[in-house]
Amino acid sequence: MLLYQFQKGTNPRRVIIYLNEKGIDVPRYELDYAGGEHKSREYLAINPGGRAPTLLTDEGVPITDSAAIVEYLEALYPGTPMIGTDVVSRSKVRSLERLGTDLVVRSQLWLWNVTQSFPAKEPSPSLEVADKLFGYVTEILDVLEMTTADNEFLAGNTPTIADCTVFSIFQTCRERFDLAFGADHPCLDAWYKNFRQRPSADY
């Protein structure tokens, strides 16, 4: 197996944190983002979307989406379950994980506008657009705030892929861009600080 990644990319980090939590060691290939390696002919042959992560299986099959990669690995390594343990807990984790995915997408659009760091994605960042987009981000943060309440983790008392997903976008905003993302959501703020102490969250 080989994981193509950007060490600090939000979506690759969903997989990286998951692997750390599970204690699974998968060989990694760090793509050169600045050099555009993810748009090279070689990489596009593996992942036509030119995005990361991609997991190349031992059979040579590329899995080109972070959630699909996690699902594949969970089937191979069922110990320390991270997508629930029965039909009910699985549906709860998946609902939160999908909400987390929406949060990632909305937040990335916001980041493209609130920072100047993604010229290839947004050549004309606009704070006005960013403000509007942040409303859509807040909509999801509000739901997660209510859901999390007093839980140690988003889906209850054990870490799940929902934590990996939501944590990754928090970490990108807070640690890579120094933005007070979710700081006015006290339960999420406490959840983030708590999860940040875990070795899996090392940045």
Ligand SMILES: N[C@@H](CCC(=O)N[C@@H](CS)C(=O)NCC(=O)O)C(=O)O
């Ligand atoms: N749905 C995909 C999204 C992957 C994605 O957007 N990755 C970003 C890094 S966080 C990327 O490769 N961006 C480069 C680009 O779009 O050019 C997943 O979850 O794996």
